[in-house]
Amino acid sequence: xxxxxxxxxxxxxxxxxxxxxxxxxxxxxxxxxxxxxxxxxxxxxxxxxxxxxxxxxxxxxxxxxxxxxxxxxxxxxxxxxxxxxxxxxxxxxxxxxxxxxxxxxxxxxxxxxxxxxxxxxxxxxxxxxxxxxxxxxxxxxxxxxxxxxxxxxxxxxxxxxxxxxxxxxxxxxxxxxxxxxxxxxxxxxxxxxxxxxxxxxxxxxxxxxxxxxxxxxxxxxxxxxxxxxxxxxxxxxxxxxxxxxxxxxxxxxxxxxxxxxxxxxxxxxxxxxxxxxxxxxxxxxxxxxxxxxxxxxxxxxxxxxxxxxxxxxxxxxxxxxxxxxxxxxxxxxxxxxxxxxxxxxxxxxxxxxxxxxxxxxxxxxxxxxxxxxxxxxxxxxxxxxxxxxxxxxxxxxxxxxxxxxxxxxxxxxxxxxxxxxxxxxxxxxxxxxxxxxxxxxxxxxxxxxxxxxxxxxxxxxxxxxxxxxxxxxxxxxxxxxxxxxxxxxxxxxxxxxxxxxxxxxxxxxxxxxxxxxxxxxxxxxxxxxxxxxxxxxxxxxxxxxxxxxxxxxxxxxxxxxxxxxxxxxxxxx
Amino acid sequence: xxxxxxxxxxxxxxxxxxxxxxxxxxxxxxxxxxxxxxxxxxxxxxxxxxxxxxxxxxxxxxxxxxxxxxxxxxxxxxxxxxxxxxxxxxxxxxxxxxxxxxxxxxxxxxxxxxxxxxxxxxxxxxxxxxxxxxxxxxxxxxxxxxxxxxxxxxxxxxxxxxxxxxxxxxxxxxxxxxxxxxxxxxxxxxxxxxxxxxxxxxxxxxxxxxxxxxxxxxxxxxxxxxxxxxxxxxxxxxxxxxxxxxxxxxxxxxxxxxx
Numbered sequence: 001x002x003x004x005x006x007x008x009x010x011x012x013x014x015x016x017x018x019x020x021x022x023x024x025x026x027x028x029x030x031x032x033x034x035x036x037x038x039x040x041x042x043x044x045x046x047x048x049x050x051x052x053x054x055x056x057x058x059x060x061x062x063x064x065x066x067x068x069x070x071x072x073x074x075x076x077x078x079x080x081x082x083x084x085x086x087x088x089x090x091x092x093x094x095x096x097x098x099x100x101x102x103x104x105x106x107x108x109x110x111x112x113x114x115x116x117x118x119x120x121x122x123x124x125x126x127x128x129x130x131x132x133x134x135x136x137x138x139x140x141x142x143x144x145x146x147x148x149x150x151x152x153x154x155x156x157x158x159x160x161x162x163x164x165x166x167x168x169x170x171x172x173x174x175x176x177x178x179x180x181x182x183x184x185x186x187x188x189x190x191x192x193x194x195x196x197x198x199x200x201x202x203x204x205x206x207x208x209x210x211x212x213x214x215x216x217x218x219x220x221x222x223x224x225x226x227x228x229x230x231x232x233x234x235x236x237x238x239x240x241x242x243x244x245x246x247x248x249x250x251x252x253x254x255x256x257x258x259x260x261x262x263x264x265x266x267x268x269x270x271x272x273x274x275x276x277x278x279x280x281x282x283x284x285x286x287x288x289x290x291x292x293x294x295x296x297x298x299x300x301x302x303x304x305x306x307x308x309x310x311x312x313x314x315x316x317x318x319x320x321x322x323x324x325x326x327x328x329x330x331x332x333x334x335x336x337x338x339x340x341x342x343x344x345x346x347x348x349x350x351x352x353x354x355x356x357x358x359x360x361x362x363x364x365x366x367x368x369x370x371x372x373x374x375x376x377x378x379x380x381x382x383x384x385x386x387x388x389x390x391x392x393x394x395x396x397x398x399x400x401x402x403x404x405x406x407x408x409x410x411x412x413x414x415x416x417x418x419x420x421x422x423x424x425x426x427x428x429x430x431x432x433x434x435x436x437x438x439x440x441x442x443x444x445x446x447x448x449x450x451x452x453x454x455x456x457x458x459x460x461x462x463x464x465x466x467x468x469x470x471x472x473x474x475x476x477x478x479x480x481x482x483x484x485x486x487x488x489x490x491x492x493x494x495x496x497x498x499x500x501x502x503x504x505x506x507x508x509x510x511x512x513x514x515x516x517x518x519x520x521x522x523x524x525x526x527x528x529x530x531x532x533x534x535x536x537x538x539x540x541x542x543x544x545x546x547x548x549x550x551x552x553x554x555x556x557x558x559x560x561x562x563x564x565x566x567x568x569x570x571x572x573x
Numbered sequence: 574x575x576x577x578x579x580x581x582x583x584x585x586x587x588x589x590x591x592x593x594x595x596x597x598x599x600x601x602x603x604x605x606x607x608x609x610x611x612x613x614x615x616x617x618x619x620x621x622x623x624x625x626x627x628x629x630x631x632x633x634x635x636x637x638x639x640x641x642x643x644x645x646x647x648x649x650x651x652x653x654x655x656x657x658x659x660x661x662x663x664x665x666x667x668x669x670x671x672x673x674x675x676x677x678x679x680x681x682x683x684x685x686x687x688x689x690x691x692x693x694x695x696x697x698x699x700x701x702x703x704x705x706x707x708x709x710x711x712x713x714x715x716x717x718x719x720x721x722x723x724x725x726x727x728x729x730x731x732x733x734x735x736x737x738x739x740x741x742x743x744x745x746x747x748x749x750x751x752x753x754x755x756x757x758x759x760x761x762x763x764x765x766x767x768x769x770x771x772x773x774x775x776x777x778x779x780x781x782x783x784x785x786x787x788x789x790x791x792x793x794x795x796x797x798x799x800x801x802x803x804x805x806x807x808x809x810x811x812x813x814x815x816x817x818x819x820x821x822x823x824x825x826x827x828x829x830x831x832x
Binding site: 072078333334335 | 822
């Protein structure tokens with residue numbers, strides 16, 4: 001199918017296009033050079049904004065604990081129901097779930113907002129088959145899964161023994177085996193300590209039995225990441241998430257990235273930084289330390305953050321940080337579940353109601369926005385809510401409107417706990433994002449972080465994933481924030497792989513997107529050594545046979561391989 | 574008071590009839606009421622297919638009484654979400670009768686099935702016969718159950734009645750199944766018959782049992798009281814007063830058991 005999007009205001013930060021009126025030409029799923037109008041479908045985008053399809057780098061849409069969350073929260077399904085429908089001779093399935101929507105509607109809801117790609121950030125290797133089965137029933141969007149390694153026995157064993165090449169070879173094997181995309185680290189060492197009823201609270205704490213520190217795991221995996229030349233950086237959920245006064249740990253964690261460099265991207269992503277920017281001594285003196293954390297991010301050019309905004313909705317929290325979820329449930333006295341994954345990780349799930357009337361929740365709301373407004377370089381900020389931990393992803397348009405409109409923030413704050421004025425600085429921040437910066441934090445910076453050259457822009461050769469919004473930048477008035485929120489909630493047009501999938505906020509077509517995974521080849525002798533260890537450990541400790549562990553490509557929709565060939569793994573000191 | 578009579582003609586499978594509700598009927602002609610949608614299995618159907626509709630209508634739901642006749646065990650959700658008016662059910666009623674009601678009055682002359690009056694916020698729900706499990710409880714998964722209003726059951730009730738109760742009052746004249754008032758936070762439950770394991774994991778509210786039964790071992794005996802008054806009701810005789818359920822942190826629930 002050939003499409004021409006005519007006369008739209010194009011925002012394409014990767015190609016430095018800031019609101020120019022241009023035509024976009026689409027052919028066979030790609031953005032191409034000009035062609036003749038007569039054999040194409042021409043769509044008039046006059047007075048509208050044209051952006052690349054949006055990308056969500058961190059959204060829990062599939063994986064063992066997402067399903068555990070669905071099982072735990074039937075009352076969440078009752079809140080939000082989408083009926084099945086017939087449209088254009090196609091059948092669109094029903095679904096339910098406000099904070100943990102079912103798989104089909106996850107795809108529909110993303111597409112409706114102009115999103116064309118989402119990565120699930122916590123794939124427990126042993127649950128990989130299940131995760132891919134879930135991903136494979138999410139329609140429309142492109143997908144991928146970040147692989148949990150921060151509490152993996154092999155990783156800790158190799159790093160402790162100083163065998164970083166073997167650790168790298170293991171990471172390469174694991175990513176290929178579970179069809180993962182990047183190295184994800186969650187509460188490094190804390191997940192393992194949780195198996196002993198403990199946790200880690202500083203970067204120097206020692207993990208029981210393995211005798212390794214969180215610092216050594218973070219640094220080791222950061223080096224492994226660069227040794228393997230992976231497309232994405234280490235994706236780190238550092239220790240002390242959600243704890244009062246944790247901002248110092250966060251800043252110390254960032255400093256671990258010193259000395260490492262990568263030409264194309266940052267080397268460390270502090271994920272859901274909002275949950276890691278808290279000050280105070282106790283919950284009573286809880287306060288925002290976004291200023292300090294943002295200052296550190298501004299200095300550290302090789303570190304990026306995704307924010308993890310709190311949207312003040314009742315939601316379900318789920319993370320591979322088992323001890324943190326237990327701690328949270330002991331504060332709220334609500335139901336809680338833990339999901340131990342043998343040698344790998346220990347996720348937990350518990351509901352949480354972020355209420356605007358609560359002092360803590362309202363400050364958390366402010367922390368997210370302050371981080372986004374205080375970090376100067378939008379290329380190192382990514383818009384996420386850590387769905388569903390800070391709020392469901394369907395609230396992204398509202399966050400965009402908050403960032404673009406100071407008036408919206410002020411109006412919203414009127415009904416909030418007064419703590420937001422005393423223990424946060426949000427009311428003193430004037431900055432308003434413009435459409436170009438919004439395009440960066442929702443598209444360009446995320447594509448760059450993922451190292452995907454064909455995504456996040458509208459240059460010739462890019463994948464034809466495009467979103468058109470009914471906003472006229474010439475007439476844009478940020479005081480009319482409802483208009484902004486409405487426009488970003490209901491894309492005028494979403495084009496995925498060159499096909500129209502959404503028209504005026506309604507899904508009209510569906511098919512399956514790509515699933516990205518990484519395949520790194522390392523030298524054979526090194527891999528053989530690691531395979532001997534795998535053999536031994538699987539026989540001794542795992543509940544599954546090694547041969548049954550890897551996930552075959554049959555489980556992935558349109559599997560798309562990112563290849564790397566490392567002749568000789570070079571140790572980074 | 575205007576009355577609308579619905580006579581049930583019978584149905585082979587379960588019927589979902591949340592439209593039988595004074596708020597919905599108010600301001601509609603009889604022919605419009607007959608055309609209201611009910612779900613028969615997975616098929617959309619009209620109320621008139623299953624009920625004979627007679628009587629006189631009213632603009633104001635407060636002035637409207639719906640009288641439903643027949644064996645309605647297979648009819649679910651009667652009076653769901655109602656906020657005013659009255660429903661009189663002459664016979665047994667199915668699951669979810671009176672769910673989420675916030676006002677008005679439902680009287681059932683026969684028995685009701687499970688999950689009735691769940692998450693009720695106000696109004697009255699009166700059953701002359703027995704009630705099934707989860708009467709006045711939280712809906713599946715939720716942690717806030719009945720928040721207000723009054724439930725009276727003349728007969729027995731099933732298990733986990735008033736689970737997660739957070740307000741209101743329930744009076745059970747017969748026996749209560751296991752775990753009445755489980756996870757209770759606020760409100761009052763009065764059980765005249767026997768009740769096993771009542772108030773498990775309660776952290777607040779009051780349960781009065783007018784029969785001598787054993788409490789759960791996690792309740793702490795704090796003393797005896799005579800001629801007590803709870804939520805405007807007086808009970809003569811001597812009662813053992815317990816505080817619990819001590820299996821929970823911050824447990825401040827009160828359990829009275831007749832000595």
